[in-house]
């Protein structure tokens with residue numbers, strides 16, 4: 001049986017008891033455990049994968065902490081997490097035509113499309129019976145994988161950073177620009193000021209913005225990530241200079257700083273992703289007609305606003321979940337051409353996956369954390385693995 005990581009409700013309860021429910025002391029690595037997995041039979045529309053590399057994602061952090069919902073408990077006591085992977089096709093069902101053994105593919109995490117193609121649920125999170133990809137092998141339906149663009153100019157670790165974050169950024173961007181353009185036409189204003197706060201999704205969002213000719217600002221506490229983005233033409237702002245927006249004065253100073261950088265106007269589009277203190281700062285820095293988008297709630301799931309204030313400024317707040325299957329395929333076309341992610345300096349071994357998650361939780365990584373699952377890589381992939 002292939003090995004795979006799991007999160008059990010029992011392990012969460014034990015860790016919560018150990019730390020007296022103090023999430024500051026909670027150790028994720030004590031909850032994410034190496035387990036074994038019985039794969040389902042390969043059905044006619046299924047693809048059997050050998051997982052090559054995965055990226056660590058924050059929903060696993062939420063699943064392990066059980067800070068938003070206790071998803072392991074809701075799913076019957078245990079989940080097998082992991083919703084971003086690069087894999088090699090080992091076998092395909094009799095009705096699969098898009099893939100063949102030996103192909104290298106990416107996953108997307110749309111677990112069950114609604115009538116418009118957007119996910120009702122996320123694979124390996126709240127989709128019932130879904131088994132994630134933090135394991136050596138997996139069986140998935142063919143609509144859940146996308147051909148990997150191995151010739152896009154990125155290395156394997158950079159490609160592995162993107163399957164979940166790139167479609168999210170792609171969707172956030174097309175929503176944000178679409179909403180802004182409903183209010184202000186291209187004829188009125190061509191070049192927009194776009195702001196993103198620290199994190200992989202925001203980085204990719206800003207890459208889309210500069211690719212289309214806009215001005216972009218990356219406000220992060222990480223010097224490594226700011227440096228990487230600066231090399232791509234994105235202007236860095238050190239979030240720590242504003243004390244991570246702990247007080248109202250910090251938010252005011254940040255807003256003033258951005259107005260100063262933009263000739264008094266502010267930013268037309270802000271990508272938040274974290275909420276909490278970052279939300280107030282993003283809102284304050286918006287120009288008239290501004291749009292604030294987010295698909296994350298890492299620091300807080302709630303957000304308040306003054307309707308009168310936002311109405312007078314004609315501000316739109318948008319809440320995004322994840323792309324359609326079609327949009328996830330489209331986002332993949334931009335790997336290497338637009339998306340050039342920051343990757344954490346250590347590529348973790350499979351057995352170190354819990355540590356990768358722990359370090360992500362502690363925010364001590366220099367970029368997106370990648371875990372190498374397979375030691376032996378297919379030849380065309382091995383040459384992309386520095």
Ligand SMILES: NC(=O)c1ccc[n+]([C@@H]2O[C@H](COP(=O)([O-])OP(=O)(O)OC[C@H]3O[C@@H](n4cnc5c(N)ncnc54)[C@H](OP(=O)(O)O)[C@@H]3O)[C@@H](O)[C@H]2O)c1
Nearest residue numbers: 058059168198199200201220221222295296297298321322
């Ligand atoms: N809906 C979706 O499809 C989707 C997809 C991906 C992610 N998400 C969610 O979006 C959020 C961000 O994910 P990501 O993958 O972009 O992040 P990421 O690459 O893992 O980075 C997380 C970022 O959080 C920032 N951070 C951590 N603690 C902070 C604090 N106390 N104050 C301010 N910033 C802090 C860090 O920014 P600094 O550089 O400033 O330290 C770090 O770069 C997560 O909640 C995740 O679950 C949602």
